[in-house]
Amino acid sequence: MSKKNRPPQDVDALIQRLQADFAAMPPQFQIGARYLIDHPHEVPIASMRTLATQAGVLPATLVRLAQSLGFSGWTELKAVFVQSLHASPMAYTDSAKAVLKGRNKPLAMLQRAVQAQAQNVSKIAEQNATSMAQAVDLLVKAKRVYVAGFRASHAPAFTFYYLYRLFRNPITMLRAEAGTLEMELRALEAGDVVVLVAFAPYSQEIVRVYEAALESGCKVIALCDSQVAPIALEANCNLIFSTEVPSFFPSSTAAVALVEGLIEQILARTGKKAVMDLQSMENQLHQTGYWKR
Incomplete structure (x- = not known):
């Protein structure tokens, strides 16, 4: 066959x-x-x-x-x-019970964890061989970018927001603080690019942002753990990462690595202007943002 x-x-x-x-x-x-x-x-x-x-x-x-x-x-x-x-992920408590079985061998536990993290990161290039260029193209051409990630997915989402702002603007982090998510979503407009980061189990907030982005005519880039994640089904571009580790909680290590690789390619595509903006931001940070002896 x-x-x-x-x-x-x-x-x-x-x-x-x-x-x-x-x-x-x-x-x-x-x-x-x-x-x-x-x-x-x-x-x-x-x-x-x-x-x-x-x-x-x-x-x-x-x-x-x-x-x-x-x-x-x-x-x-x-x-x-x-x-x-x-094959759905076990509940955290079930996974935690499995972790307890190896508590007398902490070095072996650490070695298994490191190996799993390394394997997850090593998959990124193959998993996103074609979609990475598409995501970069959408972001380089975007006038406005929004990014969202809630609960455990907040860390890689914020990493994207922080690194992107070092050399490009405007970008907005959708935070949903004090129950203001619906108000924040009112700003979405057709042509905006919305970057969503999530892995199972998916939060209600991230699905709501996804739905609002589609309703508003935005371009959606989903960074997630599956092509059938609820934020991936109608996204314009999906970037996939793996979360499986022997610990009790899904890992976001590969998600952060994927974000860093994406940011690097955006800077490379943006060219000299990105370098100039980065230099300006870096000078400002060294003057006011970093501790000096």
Whole structure:
């Protein structure tokens, strides 16, 4: 079986295949494919007939769509989504119980953690081989940029905001302080670029920003842990990072590394003006912002 006809083995690969083949699909296949892309979490729990009704196609269309992707039928395609559901991250408390089992071997725990972090970071270039250039292009051309990341995702989001402001403006950090998120979202306008950072479990705030950005006609760049993350399904560009480590909490190390790589490429594309603005900011920081003996 050729690589093209080999059925995807995980949801991310399946979504990428649907997106890649979408333009060449018959209209009814496109309707079915769009529904699968937009509602991946419904596939494992609903019948094929129910999904077909909700999508607005015949059940046979979903069968033929599955076969066009290399599956023997709908059941095999659905199994990919079911497998993804079963592979959902454990609750923090369950993961913490697993961590306790290795507490008598702290050095081994640290070594496993470092190895996992290194593996996550090493995947970044391959995961974003084509999407990185697209993200850079959107950001270089943007007149206004907004960035959002809440809870554990705030750190990499703020890193993007801080580094971007060293040589480019304007950029706004959506903070949702004191319940003001809805007021902040009123500023979004068509043509703005909104950078979202999130990994599972996804906060309600980040999904709300994503929805508001789409409603306002903004360009959306999603930095997340999956092509089927709720902020990635209709984003203009997805940048993917891995969060899996043996600890009790998903890791944001690869997310920060991805942000730093993205910022570096934005500066390189912006050219001499970015260097001049950076120098101006750096001079100011050395005069007033850094401690001196």
